[in-house]
Structure formats: C-alpha cells, structure tokens
Amino acid sequence: MARKLDRQTLDELGIDAALAQANKSRREGGIPIGSALMDPTGTIVALGHNLRVQTGDPTAHAEVVCMRNAGRRRDWRFLTLYSTLSPCVMCTGTTLLHRVPRVVIGENSTFVGGEELFAAHGVELVNLNDQRCVALMKAFIESSPDLWQEDIGDPEA
C-alpha cells in the first residue's frame, strides 16, 4: 500500500531536487542556484537552474527558469516552490504573479531576497537552513564575486 509522505519529507525531497539543479549548473560552469516546483501529491512538476552563464539571459534566475519550464497552467496556487537560495525581488515578484502560496528555501545566510514582500502578501516562507546549500553558495561567491554581483544587479564598482 502506498504511504502518504509527510510535509517534512516532501520538503526534503523538494530541496534535494533544487540542489541537484544547482550542482548541475555548477558543473556546467554556471551560477549554482536551483529550483523545483512540487504539486500537493509530491510530484515535481518542473525544475530549473540559473542560466545566466549558459545562455546569457539576465532574467534566467533558477526560480524564473523553473516557472518557465512549468509552462502555461492554472494550478499555481496549489504548488510549492523550492529554491536553494532566498529568491531575489524578481523571483519573488514572479512567484507573487503566479500566486504560488508556499516557498521553501535552502538558506538565506549568503543572500536575503524579497522575503518582506512574501510576508506582505501572505506567502508562507520556510527556511531549511541547509548547510549543503550554504557551502555551495559560499564557495561560488568567493570564487566568482563579479559574476555574483552581476547576477543580483549590483552596479559595477
């Protein structure tokens, strides 16, 4: 008989899927941030990772790519968005446009995005404080500070 997984287990599966995307991007020489979208049954309906280096698209943050890959649909309000990192203001806005009600992040110790905006719109934000995600981002920011600044819109020095 199939077992129904609890939310904590589903969230672990979701962040693992997002982290696998981040690691894929790192191996490609890209920015190591990944995302996943999960429906209420625990099915991953879309994956994505940052594509700035790979395709030259400045809007291709992991969360945007994941929602792009999710395609045209009307069930956003039943989905959970997973991301290895706290979503920036663009990705927060994209989440709000689609009315995704729940966001689970790997960490926000290396970067804090639009978390106040999520709160103001009643989006549930869960921080798993996943040390694998922290280590991946710390290593990237240390090795590629200029690329990281570009990705978060910091003007050049």
Next chain:
Amino acid sequence: MARKLDRQTLDELGIDAALAQANKSRREGGIPIGSALMDPTGTIVALGHNLRVQTGDPTAHAEVVCMRNAGRRRDWRFLTLYSTLSPCVMCTGTTLLHRVPRVVIGENSTFVGGEELFAAHGVELVNLNDQRCVALMKAFIESSPDLWQEDIGDPEA
C-alpha cells in the same frame, strides 16, 4: 549638426517602439503588450513583447522578454524601460533587480501593476496615458478575457 532630443520626444519614441511590439504580438495572435529599453542617448537597446501564446512561456511578459533580449550588461542603471501597460509585480521585480531607475508606461487604466513597489524603491514612473495603448488593451481584454486572466495570474473561476 545633430540635434539633442528632449526627454518628451525621447519618451514618445520609446512608447512608439513599445507599441509597435504590442501590435506585432497582436498580429501574431498573442497578448498585445510591448516594451523597449532606451539608453541616455536615445538609442533603443532592446525590444520585446509578450510571448505567452507564441512560446508557452508563462514568464514571458513584454518587460521580462525585453530585459532578456537586452542580454548581460552592467549599464541597467542608465536605461529607461518603456511599456505599453503598467508592469505587473513580476516585471516590477525584474526592473528592481536590475536597478532600472525610470519606467514610462502607456497606460494604467486597464490594469495597475506594482506601482507602489516602484515608488517604495524610488523608481520614477511616468504615465503617458496613451489612448492607442488603452484601446489596444481594452479590445484584447474584451475579446480574450480568459487568456488575460491567465496572464496576470488570476485563478480560474
């Protein structure tokens, strides 16, 4: 001798370029919203229009497509974004991420996007109240209400 065009003339050229994109999308059977990015010399550096119908990408609002087409660059803070319609919260967030300081819109009588968010972040918003843009959106919303609801993330009825 070359004449330096004043801001009002540049804004008219910018919104004309955005409107041409919107009309192109309409002729393709797509959602008729268009955008343009202009640098301080009056050069259009990127164009874009909504691509939801054309490519099935739910993140492909005109402003996002325009910034995607602008590519990797570090001069966002010197650009002006033109859009035929008040940018939604996703497009507002994308503008804020890139720190584009000035947004000129055709109209906000058929839809009001993240204008308060722009104000909170000090982005200058200019509404040209262009009746060509109003007429185009009114005709689209009347003929395709479901597609329009989908594009702005309204849950299905």
